[in-house]
Amino acid sequence: MPDPVRDHGDIVACVTRHLQPEAEARWDAFVDGAPQATFFHRVAWRGIIEQVLGHRCHYLYAERDGAITGVLPLAEVRSRLFGHSLISTPLCVYGGIVARDADSEAQLTRAAAALADELRVDYLELRDRELRHADWPVKDLYVGFRKAIEPDHEKNMLAIPRKQRAMVRKGIALGLEARHGGSVEEFYRVYAESVRNLGTPVLSRKYYQRLQQTFGDDCEVTVVTHQGQPVAAVMSFYFRDEVHPYYGGSVALGRHLAANDFMYWSVMQRAVERGARLFDFGRSKQDTGSYHFKKHWGFEPQPLPYAYHLVRADAVPNISPTNRKYSLFIKAWQHLPLPAAVVPIIANGLRVYFTILIGDTWGLEYATGLDHMIFGWQFFGTVLVALLLGGWFFRDPLVAREQPAANDDKPAAARMLVGPVVVALLIAGPAWAAGLASPAAPVQAVYLVAPTVTVWDGPQTTASDWQPAFNGAAGQVEAAYRRPGGTEVVELFHAVYTGKPRSGHTLITYGNRPYDPARAQVLSSASQSIKLADGRSLDVEELRLSGAEGSRLVWYWYCVDRRCTRSPMVTKLLQARSVLGGDDTQSSVWALSVPVGYGGIDQARADLRALALALPASGAEPTSGHREHAPSGSSP
Template identity: 55%
Template sequence: MSVSVRTLEAASEPAWDRFVTAMPAGTFFHLAAWAKVIEAAFGHETHYSFTERDGAITGVLPLARVKSLLFGDTLISSPFCVYGGPLTVDAESQAALIAHAERLLARSPSSALEFRYRDGGEPAPPGWTDRPDLYVTFRKPIEADHDRNMKAIPRKQRAMVRKAIQNGLTSIANQDVGTLHRIYAESVRNLGTPVFSRHYFRILMDTFADAADIVTVLDQQTPIATVMNFYFRDEVLPYYGGGSAAARSRAGNDFLYWETMRRAADRGCRLFDFGRSKIGTGSFAFKHNWGFDPAPLNYRFRLKPGHAMPDHNPLNPKYRTFIAAWKRLPLPLANLLGPSIVRGIG
């Protein structure tokens, strides 16, 4: 039987998530709940669709339209996520979902369609363009044994973790969105990046519940570094994190990711996903220093005639002045303005 394309509804969400979890290439960002998160946190229109054959799901496509006066209008799979794209069991389902997305693009005012594949996959179909040279991801197995995980960290980075331990740093794990947002907001402001709203972080914690937590590093009783983590199958994904100025001198950021790794191992996780970084950035160097090898991310675009590939990353020279000015904003003003800007980046 041929596949049919259907729109995701509440009744289909459990089957969608079972499919994603069973697929080796499935990711946390393919889960159905992201549609509600994107709608509730940002007000963006979502187009979550799946293919079905003889009553069984054969593919899923999480897709949303991100529209902004500053950054244009793009259909993305998946916005605010590092991985996405169609996830299918066969070529027919893949072709059906791609064709469905292309029809949505043709009917939409959007200028481009973007798939955020974690792996390169098959060669790009006609009319599509790959951009594999911007982002990488860092993923590495971990073990149940903390000593073995510690010894797997390269010597210089391991020394930083041990320095943090000698400094008497401790950690807690909870769902304290307030502390996370306060530290994260200052951290990204200092990088010249607009911050997400606290409301978005609250939605993430409420939506994913036991599949998410927040690990915070304490110096005495003072929080100095914190990260929101996602859990999927046997993987941990530290996702939104930052550290205060004090964290740098106390090795708080180093301790933060060690504690996340340690706690995740105790939880049964056997793969540490350090997430996406731009090539040539400090984040790239930090993750590489942990002994993680970068793997290229393949982001694929379908453009309407006359339109250029979206390029909203901070390394784009046209954002240099904006970034420099943002770093100088008072934190309360940056926190007020940031959410309305970042919602359009995706």
């Protein structure tokens, strides 16, 4: 423990304060001169933690006679998964109190505990490098690895144990090259894949960019390449005469090239050139892979006694990948393609955007209900295909362990195509969306005449109370036909919708149906298979209605650009395909109806089947315009 500061034999009391912007320079001056301080005590971390990570910071310092005598960086972390905590310092291996004397340390300890109690956090965590709070619970999960390095490269090489030294030499022999001063973009591509393989989500690229922008030359990226391709990368921090290779990893191929070993050796060489005399390998959990890797380099583990003041928690938390509670999440993340981390977020934003766009352009009925479901499934399918393609391009290569894989230009070429394709989609997507959102042409009336049916008498004017309800049609026609010698009149209804579906001009929508519910009710429904004049078979929907005039049988079906179906969903899909393809689509509904007379339902079906077979199978498309007569509507 530091000795208390005395003035003429009396202890001069200190006070604790919350850091204000005007005191930041004094804070850093104290940190620079305090032997116990670390890179992670620098005040710039406050801006990164608050502005990039979104955690509220509480930086406390002790002051005596206007001079800072101790500092304690704290950040309040709220997480649905990990709870509510006060940590010194999150994302940093070191933290805790740095004080010039025992009184300052005691005052900061009391202030931190009081703040934790006031905030009602689960716990306060101080990431000390030395045991400083013997009466607090301590977690011994982590150990640190720090070692002095020599100014001579050869001595540092010989200080590495023989087996690990052989791995470094292997990387050298395989032609690995290290480049210092790399970009965050190069680093992030390698590091994101590396931590994904370990089962850990990667932080946003913005975080690492902010680190480099904030700390400048004290934050350096080293990229290791093999035949021009990045296989490993590390972001190192420099503080006084120390180097911290902090965020590092390699791609799958790099493991077979000893890329990590070569990378850390290159950082050690670079640190010597920059005047560093201490190599800090960071922390590791005891008895893990990284723990043994660092020991093989000749580093000895040093306990990191992180101390805890429990507020609402009952025990020291175990927020670690070694916790079985998180094992399922880790295994799932390890097998997740890298694009999957980003694509669902972007896709969900686009889904919301296009739903609003559709509702604003075509009407709320298109943004909800059946339409919403169909467009949603289409969008889901597109996103799924994009996700699978992205995962294929960025999949881990299968490399034999005996020897490094030969350079294969095909995966590289495939990856090179991803960028141009994404750019093209970003350019074409808004233009395509703008085309979909462009105002539809005004609905022009389409005048239809009832077709002449061979052998049947008609067309005649309808006289029954059967009245289909299809609102917003560009044109419609109703007619009655009687078969020679027949007793019942068969009625026909045909309505046409042209152009892009929009509000008030939609074939499949709530309220459109082949009967008027105010005049009839449905007794039963079924499907029937019929043949048309051109030999095509078609399934139609059958309704049996009951109304004031008795029982009636109705057959109906939909057509979109001469493709016909009984299914409203299939009709929507056909319409959507035409709209997305930019085609000038035409949709229509055909309905036939006959009373169920003395011949019963079988005779009624025979009458409907006979008229359907006799209807013309071809004819001109409906014509828009103001003409007295126009050809009949789209053929069934």
